[in-house]
Amino acid sequence: MARNAFEWTETPQFPPTHYVDTAIYTNDQLFREEQQKIFNKCWIIACHESELPNAFDYRTFNHPGGAPLIVVRGEDMQIRSFYNICPHRGNTLLYDPVGNAKRITCIFHAWSFNTTGDCIDISRGKQGYQERFGCEKAGLREVKTGVACGGFVWVNTDDDCCSLKEYIGDAMELLDGHLDAPLEVFHYHKAIVNTNYKLWHDTNSEFYHDYMHYFNRITGMIQPGYFDRKYTGYPNGHASVGSMAIKYDAYEGSKQRGVGWPGLAPGGWVLIDMFPGMTYNLRTSVLRMDTAIPLGPNKLLIEFRGLGLKSDTPEERAERVRDHNQIWGPFGRNLHEDLLGVHGQGLAMREGTDSKWVIHGREENMTIHDEGGMRHFYAEWSKRMGRLASAPFDETTLT
Structure with a gap:
């Protein structure tokens, strides 16, 4: 065996809640089960x-x-x-x-x-x-x-x-008061990516990947309060990340946003992940909604919507569009980096490597780089599927 090759197949020295079998991202039979047991049962x-x-x-x-x-x-x-x-x-x-x-x-x-x-x-x-x-x-x-x-x-x-109402429960509480005014979609586009839907939701669920985003490192990671944000898990697999203020003018060529959002502090940022593949991302002046629609175990359609207030003046709407496109539009700073990231993960799992596990083992007291949001997701996934996400594929019952 080649040097360190055993590390690719040896069971990680973590609790079974802290890693998953890569078969859950690539196996067609498991995907068909997900369609029946998860997508056909969830809102x-x-x-x-x-x-x-x-x-x-x-x-x-x-x-x-x-x-x-x-x-x-x-x-x-x-x-x-x-x-x-x-x-x-x-x-x-x-x-x-x-x-x-x-x-x-x-x-x-x-x-x-x-x-x-x-x-x-x-x-x-x-x-x-x-x-x-x-x-x-x-x-x-x-x-x-x-x-x-x-x-x-x-x-x-x-x-x-x-x-x-029962399905959502209290998961949207961080957005209470922020979604009361009528909203309007001003931006829609979609991407088809060679990846599994869970890898996209994983990326939305953990911010350790902010190291991939220069814009986020400058405007968020080095700003006060970033590492203090806390994950909160809710029934039915939903999770939220506490708010913080983004300092946009820390990025050269950017500026603090002039158009705000009802009830949200200047530069405020709230993110809520809804099981099994939807994300509310309210950032200063724009609400972005991601909806992950799997086309198969290794192909994913992601719908992206940018929303503003229906009551916007033409000037306010133009500023929201600029804010949105700077980081989230097809040519913005962040979105294409996320897409490259999940595409790369999917390739590694599909190309016949010996990799058997994906680790969700970071523990930082449920703060922003803790992978507790992902563990919460896979606990719900395991419950609905009747199998542990970390169990070998031929084990069909929870242990």
């Missing part, structure tokens, strides 16, 4: 209400559990979600990612539905089905939907799930 953010401003506006959403969905605002201005599947032959109903439709008509046999999910027309229905089958038996399959926590639209494909 997931599909979009923001401002993306559906008018009656009959819709967005399609590829749910991470695998189901194609339609999120639509009805004539009554209520937002509902349905499977994007015609109940007749299982054909896709809406192909465009966004649009406006008073009636949803299947291109295959022209069955039509309204935005409350009722079937309103079956082509040549009487001739074909007589009295045996009619519109009343052919509605769209509805999915539980709620709007909460800053106007985001949450969906759950489990008919027997807990309420959205």
Whole structure:
């Protein structure tokens, strides 16, 4: 055996809560289990209400559990979600990612539905089905939907799930008072990365990776209070990181932000990770929302949204956009570095190395570089999956 090769396969000398088996990032069977046991059971953010401003506006959403969905605002201005599947032959109903439709008509046999999910027309229905089958038996399959926590639209494909309020619990308490004003999405883009969704959430869950960000080291890590921020874990796998003030003018060419955020101290920063793959990141003047949508064990779609206040003047909105793009836009300081980081981790695990474990063992009294947020996530993952994240793949029960 080559020198130090045993270190790649030897079980780490940590409690089993402090490391994970790399199979959880790469194994296709485990990913299919995650779809059924996690994504199809949890509340997931599909979009923001401002993306559906008018009656009959819709967005399609590829749910991470695998189901194609339609999120639509009805004539009554209520937002509902349905499977994007015609109940007749299982054909896709809406192909465009966004649009406006008073009636949803299947291109295959022209069955039509309204935005409350009722079937309103079956082509040549009487001739074909007589009295045996009619519109009343052919509605769209509805999915539980709620709007909460800053106007985001949450969906759950489990008919027997807990309420959205129960699922969130107290996890959003650090943002109390900061999300009361109506918000509006001003920036949307997506990235498809060759990585596992948990590696992206890991990066959002721990700030030891700030060493990767020059901008963060200057404006945050060397500023007072950075290392005092505390992780707090909540039921259902959610976690938050305490606030601090970012000193933007410490970075050459930057300046302190002139536009603030309701109730947030100047330079304030709050981050909340919602299980299994959503992150609220409120930083001084902009709210960024990340939503991780796995396309497979080794491919991830990440949706990024930047939000401001709906009441912004054109001048305020322009400043928020500048603030957002300096660090979070596609050409900003931070985002591409994070994407490179998670892509690199995924490559190492997929390329046939002997690496067997990923260590989450840093302990710093649950402060900012403690990996307690990741341990909290994998405790919830283990509970829902019925297996320890650190257990060899063939062990299917918790120990």
